[in-house]
Amino acid sequence: MDRRDIGRFVGMDQAEEEKVFQERVDAEEKIEPKDWMPDKYRKTLIRQISQHAHSEVIGMQPEGNWLTRAPTLHRKAVLLAKVQDEGGHGLYLYSAAETMGVSREEMIDDLHEERAKYASIFNYPTLTWSDIGAIGWLVDSAAIVNQISLQRTSYGPYARAMVRICKEESFHQRQGYNIMMTLMRGSDEQKAMAQDSVNRFWWPVLMMFGPHDSDSVHSAQNMKWKIKRQSNDDLRQKFIDQTVEQANAIGILLPDPDLKWNEERGHYDFGEIDWEEFRRSMSGGGPCSRLRLAHHRQVHEEGEWVREAMRVYENKKRSNQEAA
Amino acid sequence: MGTEISVKEYVVRLGDDALILGHRLSEWCRNAPFLEEDLALSNVALDFIGRASMFYTYAAELSGQDVTEDTFAYQRDCRDFKNHLIHELPRGDFAFTMVRQYFVDVYSLAFMTSLLESSDSRLAAIAGKAIKESEYHHRRSEEWMMRLGESTQESHRRLQSAVDELWRFTGELFDQDSPERELVANGVAVDTRALEADWNQAITATMSKISIEIPKDELQVTGGREGKHTEFLGFLLSELQFLQRTYPGLEW
Amino acid sequence: MTSHTQLYEIFIRSQRGLDHKHVGSLHADDAEQALQYARDVYTRRSEGVSIWAVKSSDIAASQESDCGSFYDPLDDKPYRHASHYDLPDEVKSL
Numbered sequence: 001m002d003r004r005d006i007g008r009f010v011g012m013d014q015a016e017e018e019k020v021f022q023e024r025v026d027a028e029e030k031i032e033p034k035d036w037m038p039d040k041y042r043k044t045l046i047r048q049i050s051q052h053a054h055s056e057v058i059g060m061q062p063e064g065n066w067l068t069r070a071p072t073l074h075r076k077a078v079l080l081a082k083v084q085d086e087g088g089h090g091l092y093l094y095s096a097a098e099t100m101g102v103s104r105e106e107m108i109d110d111l112h113e114e115r116a117k118y119a120s121i122f123n124y125p126t127l128t129w130s131d132i133g134a135i136g137w138l139v140d141s142a143a144i145v146n147q148i149s150l151q152r153t154s155y156g157p158y159a160r161a162m163v164r165i166c167k168e169e170s171f172h173q174r175q176g177y178n179i180m181m182t183l184m185r186g187s188d189e190q191k192a193m194a195q196d197s198v199n200r201f202w203w204p205v206l207m208m209f210g211p212h213d214s215d216s217v218h219s220a221q222n223m224k225w226k227i228k229r230q231s232n233d234d235l236r237q238k239f240i241d242q243t244v245e246q247a248n249a250i251g252i253l254l255p256d257p258d259l260k261w262n263e264e265r266g267h268y269d270f271g272e273i274d275w276e277e278f279r280r281s282m283s284g285g286g287p288c289s290r291l292r293l294a295h296h297r298q299v300h301e302e303g304e305w306v307r308e309a310m311r312v313y314e315n316k317k318r319s320n321q322e323a324a
Numbered sequence: 325m326g327t328e329i330s331v332k333e334y335v336v337r338l339g340d341d342a343l344i345l346g347h348r349l350s351e352w353c354r355n356a357p358f359l360e361e362d363l364a365l366s367n368v369a370l371d372f373i374g375r376a377s378m379f380y381t382y383a384a385e386l387s388g389q390d391v392t393e394d395t396f397a398y399q400r401d402c403r404d405f406k407n408h409l410i411h412e413l414p415r416g417d418f419a420f421t422m423v424r425q426y427f428v429d430v431y432s433l434a435f436m437t438s439l440l441e442s443s444d445s446r447l448a449a450i451a452g453k454a455i456k457e458s459e460y461h462h463r464r465s466e467e468w469m470m471r472l473g474e475s476t477q478e479s480h481r482r483l484q485s486a487v488d489e490l491w492r493f494t495g496e497l498f499d500q501d502s503p504e505r506e507l508v509a510n511g512v513a514v515d516t517r518a519l520e521a522d523w524n525q526a527i528t529a530t531m532s533k534i535s536i537e538i539p540k541d542e543l544q545v546t547g548g549r550e551g552k553h554t555e556f557l558g559f560l561l562s563e564l565q566f567l568q569r570t571y572p573g574l575e576w
Numbered sequence: 577m578t579s580h581t582q583l584y585e586i587f588i589r590s591q592r593g594l595d596h597k598h599v600g601s602l603h604a605d606d607a608e609q610a611l612q613y614a615r616d617v618y619t620r621r622s623e624g625v626s627i628w629a630v631k632s633s634d635i636a637a638s639q640e641s642d643c644g645s646f647y648d649p650l651d652d653k654p655y656r657h658a659s660h661y662d663l664p665d666e667v668k669s670l
């Protein structure tokens with residue numbers, strides 16, 4: 001008998017449980033919903049998964065704004081499928097978080113009461129069509145770098161949601177890049193439009209990976225629990241390295257004078273991020289922070305009568321069945 | 325001759341119906357009452373946009389010149405669009421959208437079944453695809469009628485008011501102008517007059533199950549097929565066509 | 577706070593000949609609606625040929641504490657696995 005299982009029969013104390021838990025994590029075994037887990041692990045995951053879900057759902061707004069203005073029928077269908085996917089991904093993630101015993105309503109409530117955050121990138125406005133290209137290309141690429149890493153996260157339902165999401169999102173970055181490529185082959189106005197979008201989105205995208213490892217409060221414990229598999233700085237570097245080539249291929253300039261290949265490191269060096277702007281955006285000071293939350297609240301309130309109707313309908317059906 | 329419309333014009337009319345409704349439905353994306361429904365409505369929207377694309381592509385081929393599906397969607401003015409008015413009304417609340425959808429779905433199902441027999445094989449093929457979609461749409465919207473009709477007072481009230489608002493735009497669905505009648509005679513177009521009785525019967529049956537009253541002797545608003553629209557269409561088009569109008573003649 | 581409707585677990589058979597596989601969950605007010613939403617939510621790329629929807633509350637699940645008694649007795653019967661039996665090198669397949 002494995003020593004982890006012995007513990008259950010002899011009644012382990014907290015410290016031993018935790019030791020057994022850590023051994024399981026170290027052995028790359030997934031943690032599943034009904035396993036014992038440290039309270040802090042559960043809380044961290046609920047926070048992380050629900051915030052990830054909120055980001056997907058709030059992320060529908062900036063792109064959704066362009067559904068009615070997409071320039072061709074093909075672009076319109078692709079964008080709709082894409083934004084719909086974001087909603088689906090939000091749903092997969094809410095579903096993963098619900099395995100930990102928290103309801104979707106509670107999570108949405110936390111969002112509305114500003115106890116839960118979402119990715120600050122979605123607090124930036126989409127002003128021109130090329131912003132849709134920039135978001136698909138840069139924001140989705142950055143998200144995928146992070147999510148590929150999270151496919152190996154220690155919590156089973158979260159890891160499985162990531163696998164599914166990564167598989168679906170590969171078309172998202174391609175369609176974004178395709179928009180940019182088309183614009184860069186177009187008129188001077190279109191090229192300028194595309195470059196302007198990248199100028200505005202580049203730095204906020206780099207912020208998506210979070211603070212430097214040295215400034216990140218949760219990192220060490222999350223790495224130990226294998227909730228997080230690679231550090232913020234490593235993921236950011238990976239994203240930059242892969243993006244430079246893509247930008248060069250279509251003639252887009254990345255707006256960083258310090259960006260250059262470092263032969264010794266085998267990576268691109270890049271300039272310092274404006275962390276003051278990051279903090280401002282995370283704490284509700286982004287250009288669209290209020291708007292995004294207000295929109296979500298309003299939609300939720302407008303839908304309340306429909307959800308109420310469903311509750312009542314469900315109950316009626318159940319009592320009809322019981323009576324029958 | 326003279327009053328006859330070409331097959332191309334007929335196909336464009338059908339494309340207009342699909343595009344304008346698809347556009348309205350796409351407005352629900354990120355705005356639905358809960359996530360599952362958000363995804364479902366987007367799927368329906370995608371079906372209609374896809375349908376528009378199929379009709380317009382066919383029309384573009386019939387045009388034979390430098391015309392694409394996007395020419396029809398993005399480069400015509402309000403009066404050139406020939407969609408039925410019911411499709412262009414703003415999305416309203418969820419009850420309004422679902423009642424419109426139910427009316428349209430019952431109609432579409434019968435329409436596409438009939439179009440399947442069109443002497444124009446291309447139209448018949450499009451109908452073959454559309455009919456499968458419509459079966460699913462219809463199942464969904466009919467269930468929503470029951471769900472909203474049999475749950476709370478508020479949902480019932482909203483349902484009733486949507487039916488009251490929309491009823492005056494339903495007669496037009498069966499009202500064919502003489503040019504279109506000629507295409508019916510050729511076996512190309514669907515004889516929509518023949519669909520009316522069944523449609524009425526289906527709607528009446530559902531509505532009576534959930535105690536929703538159907539307005540009587542309502543004056544019908546018509547004109548869509550002549551390009552006489554409500555004021556809503558102009559706003560819809562100005563949004564839809566914004567980029568193509570601001571930067572004409574470019575690839576996107 | 578309760579959710580507006582019940583949670584359903586969704587299982588999808590991706591092609592004929594395969595088992596239904598758990599893919600996640602969703603909220604619906606009856607089984608029919610759960611199936612329809614499962615189509616919209618989990619098969620947008622025609623991943624499925626068959627869908628099961630099961631109320632989460634109807635699933636009987638073994639408890640963690642049962643783990644030992646449930647599975648360990650099965651662990652000590654390696655002779656149930658083909659890999660238990662050595663084959664002579666000459667035999668390529670059996």
